[in-house]
Amino acid sequence: MTFGGDVVARSGVVTGVGVIAPGGIGCDAYWKSLLRGDVSLDRVDLEGCTDLPLRVAGQVRDFDPxxxxxxxxxxxxxxxxxxxxxxxxxxxxxxxxxxxPEAPFDIGVATAAGCGGVTFGQREMQELWGRGPRFVGPYQSIAWFYAASTGQISIRGGFCGPCAVLANDEAGGLDVLAHSCRALRNGARAVVTGATEAPLAPYAMVCQLGYPELSLAQDPRRAYQPFTEHACGFSPAEGGAMFVVEREESARRRGAAVRARIAGHAATFTGTRGWEHSREGLARAIRGALAEADCTPDEVDVVFADALGVPAADHAEALALADALGARAADVPVTAPKAGFGRAFSAAAALDVAAAVLALEHDTVPPTPNVADVRVDLDVVTGRARTTALRTALVLSRGLMGCNSALVLRRDDEPRT
Known part of the structure; x- marks a missing residue:
C-alpha cells in the first residue's frame, strides 16, 4: 500500500462478499444484472426530491431493512x-x-463513507428547527456519523479487533481494503470491510448540485455515458458492498473458500486543479499497485474503470492507462458496469471490487451499459458480456476532490478443500 511513497507488504484474501445494489441484492442477483447489462438508473421518486434539478439516480428499490x-x-x-x-x-x-468468544480481538471492521447518515440527519434537523430541541432523538449524535456503520457492525458481530472508518473521497472504497490488509499484517485474523452509501435525500442531493461533474440529464439512458461523445457527467447511486478479508494462512487453516487475492494497492492525491492532472496521479497509482502485486502490464486481464462520465476525466483516465500499461492499454478489456446503475461515491469502488471478484470467478467481463460509440483508445466492453480467461483484475477509482487509487486482484489458483 503506497501513501506518500511508503510501501507496506501485506497478504490478504477475500473469503466473503455481500452486495446491496440498484441492480440486485446479493451476489447472484447482482452478477446476473451485470451480465445482462441492466440499466437500473431511473427517475428519482423519493419524497422531497422530485422537483430538484437532479432527476436520475440509482435507487435500491427491493431493500426491506x-x-x-x-x-x-x-x-x-x-x-x-x-x-x-x-x-x-x-x-x-x-x-x-x-x-x-475466547479471542474477540482477532476480527476487526473497517468501512469507507463519503456522505454519512444524511436521511437520518435531515429528519432530526427538521425536528430541531420545526419543533425544538426536545424533539431531536438521542441517536442523532451517532447515526449521521461516517463511523456509524463500522461501530454497528462491530457491536452486532462481537468483532472487537482494529476498527476504522475512511472518509477519503470516492477512492476510499479501494483504500479501505488496503487499510484492512494492513490490519491483517499487524495481527488481525480477519476484517469485515467495504463501503455503503445512501446519498439520495433532499439535503444531500442539493449538496451534490455543487459538483459540476453531476449529470442533470433527465433520460436514464442518456444520463451516464462514460467514454462517449455524449458524456455529460455521472448519475449518483445508493448501495454498496462488504467483504471479509482474511490472512491467507488463517483462511486456509479453517477451510474457507478463497474468492480472490488482494495482490497490490497504491494511492495518490492530485487535488482539484482540473481532471487533466489526474492522469499523472492515476498512472502512478496503477504502477504502484502493479509493482506491489509483482504484476506486469501484460498480465492485467481486465480493468474496471473509474469512468466518471466527464470528457476531460475520461480522456485523462485513458491516458493514465496508456502511461502505466503501455501498449497493453489498447488491448486489455475495460468495463464500467456502474454506468448502468450509478456512481455510489465511495461505495462505487466497493461495488466494482465485488464485480471484479465475480468476473474472475466466471472468466467473464460484464459490459458497460448505455455506452456504444466509444471515443477513447480503450477496448471498452459494450453490448454483451465477454467470455475470456481472467486471472488478474485492475480496479480504479478517483475522487471528486483529487484522490486516486488502484487495486490489483488475483484469482486464487489454489485447489479448494
Whole structure:
C-alpha cells in the first residue's frame, strides 16, 4: 500500500462478499444484472426530491431493512448503515466466519463513507428547527456519523479487533481494503470491510448540485455515458458492498473458500486543479499497485474503470492507462458496469471490487451499459458480456476532490478443500 511513497507488504484474501445494489441484492442477483447489462438508473421518486434539478439516480428499490436488521437498530441508524449491516451479514455468512468468544480481538471492521447518515440527519434537523430541541432523538449524535456503520457492525458481530472508518473521497472504497490488509499484517485474523452509501435525500442531493461533474440529464439512458461523445457527467447511486478479508494462512487453516487475492494497492492525491492532472496521479497509482502485486502490464486481464462520465476525466483516465500499461492499454478489456446503475461515491469502488471478484470467478467481463460509440483508445466492453480467461483484475477509482487509487486482484489458483 503506497501513501506518500511508503510501501507496506501485506497478504490478504477475500473469503466473503455481500452486495446491496440498484441492480440486485446479493451476489447472484447482482452478477446476473451485470451480465445482462441492466440499466437500473431511473427517475428519482423519493419524497422531497422530485422537483430538484437532479432527476436520475440509482435507487435500491427491493431493500426491506425490517427483514434484515433488528428493529431496535433500525431506529438508531441511517439507511447507509442498514445497507452496511445487511451486506456485512451476507459477507460473513459467505465466508462462514464466526467470532471466537475466547479471542474477540482477532476480527476487526473497517468501512469507507463519503456522505454519512444524511436521511437520518435531515429528519432530526427538521425536528430541531420545526419543533425544538426536545424533539431531536438521542441517536442523532451517532447515526449521521461516517463511523456509524463500522461501530454497528462491530457491536452486532462481537468483532472487537482494529476498527476504522475512511472518509477519503470516492477512492476510499479501494483504500479501505488496503487499510484492512494492513490490519491483517499487524495481527488481525480477519476484517469485515467495504463501503455503503445512501446519498439520495433532499439535503444531500442539493449538496451534490455543487459538483459540476453531476449529470442533470433527465433520460436514464442518456444520463451516464462514460467514454462517449455524449458524456455529460455521472448519475449518483445508493448501495454498496462488504467483504471479509482474511490472512491467507488463517483462511486456509479453517477451510474457507478463497474468492480472490488482494495482490497490490497504491494511492495518490492530485487535488482539484482540473481532471487533466489526474492522469499523472492515476498512472502512478496503477504502477504502484502493479509493482506491489509483482504484476506486469501484460498480465492485467481486465480493468474496471473509474469512468466518471466527464470528457476531460475520461480522456485523462485513458491516458493514465496508456502511461502505466503501455501498449497493453489498447488491448486489455475495460468495463464500467456502474454506468448502468450509478456512481455510489465511495461505495462505487466497493461495488466494482465485488464485480471484479465475480468476473474472475466466471472468466467473464460484464459490459458497460448505455455506452456504444466509444471515443477513447480503450477496448471498452459494450453490448454483451465477454467470455475470456481472467486471472488478474485492475480496479480504479478517483475522487471528486483529487484522490486516486488502484487495486490489483488475483484469482486464487489454489485447489479448494
Amino acid at each position: 425490517q427483514t434484515l436488521v433488528e428493529n431496535r437498530l433500525l431506529v438508531q441508524t441511517d439507511r447507509f448503515t442498514h445497507f452496511a449491516m445487511a451486506a456485512a451479514d451476507m459477507a460473513v455468512r459467505d465466508a462462514r466466519l464466526t467470532a471466537d
